[in-house]
Amino acid sequence: MELHAALIATKALEYVENMLDIKINKMTLWTDSQIVIHWLKSTSEQEPFIERRLRPIRKNTVKYIRTEENPADMTSRGIPPSELANNVLWFKGPEFLHEEEKNWPKTELEYVPGERVEKLNPQPFHEMCLPIKEDAYLVEPDRFSSLKKLKKTIVYIFRAIKIKVIKKHNPKNENLIKIKEVMETKACYPKPSEMELAEQFLIRESQKMNPPSEDTIQNLQLFRDNEKYL
Structure with a gap:
C-alpha cells in the first residue's frame, strides 16, 4: 500500500508539471515509509511486482518524514473532521516546507536519483501463459x-x-x-x-x-x- 502511495504521488507530480507547462528541475517526494526508501536505495533486484513500481519513483528525490509531521496520516489517526477545518498542518503541510531546502530536517533516510553505488540491471521478466481448455457454447x-x-x-x-x-x-x-x-x-x-x-x-x-x-x-x-x- 505504501509503495502504491509513492507511485501515485509520482504520477501526481508529473500531472501537475504537465498542467503548469513549466520545466521543474527538481521535485521531492515525502513518505513516512522507511521500507520504500530502503527499496529505492537498494542495489539488489527486487521481485518484478515491486521493481516495476520503483522505476518511475526513482526519477525524483524521496525523503523520509516523521508520522507526526505527515498530514496524510491525520485521518488515519482518528482526527475528526471538525478539527481538520482549522488545522494548518492539514491544509499547508509541515512548516519546514515553507523554508529553504537547507533548513529542512536532516535525515539519512532519503533517496537521491543516481546515488546508488551499483547500477541496477533489471532482469528480464518472463511470463508464461498456459492455455486452459474450457468447454464453450457454439454461440454466446x-x-x-x-x-x-x-x-x-x-x-x-x-x-x-x-x-x-x-x-x-x-x-x-x-x-x-x-x-x-x-x-x-x-x-x-x-x-x-x-x-x-x-x-x-x-x-x-x-x-x-x-x-x-x-x-x-x-x-x-x-x-x-x-x-x-x-
Whole structure:
C-alpha cells in the first residue's frame, strides 16, 4: 500500500508539471515509509511486482518524514473532521516546507536519483501463459434478447455446417447447390423440426456446461431419456 502511495504521488507530480507547462528541475517526494526508501536505495533486484513500481519513483528525490509531521496520516489517526477545518498542518503541510531546502530536517533516510553505488540491471521478466481448455457454447447466449432468436441462429449454424460437410465429401453434389440457393433467400425460415432440434441442442449444452450434482438429481428424481437428456 505504501509503495502504491509513492507511485501515485509520482504520477501526481508529473500531472501537475504537465498542467503548469513549466520545466521543474527538481521535485521531492515525502513518505513516512522507511521500507520504500530502503527499496529505492537498494542495489539488489527486487521481485518484478515491486521493481516495476520503483522505476518511475526513482526519477525524483524521496525523503523520509516523521508520522507526526505527515498530514496524510491525520485521518488515519482518528482526527475528526471538525478539527481538520482549522488545522494548518492539514491544509499547508509541515512548516519546514515553507523554508529553504537547507533548513529542512536532516535525515539519512532519503533517496537521491543516481546515488546508488551499483547500477541496477533489471532482469528480464518472463511470463508464461498456459492455455486452459474450457468447454464453450457454439454461440454466446447472453448476446440474444430472446430464446427464439437464439434457436434461429443455431438452426442457421447447423445449416452452414451441413453445407460444409456435403461440400467436403461430395463437392459436385446437386443437392448442395439447392441448399445454397435456399439459404440465400429471405424466405428461408427455420422449420418447426429445426427449431426443436436447436432447442434440444441448447438443453444438452446447458446440462453439459452446468451439470447438476448427483444429490440434486436424486432429490428431484431426475432421469435421463434415450437422448441422454435429464
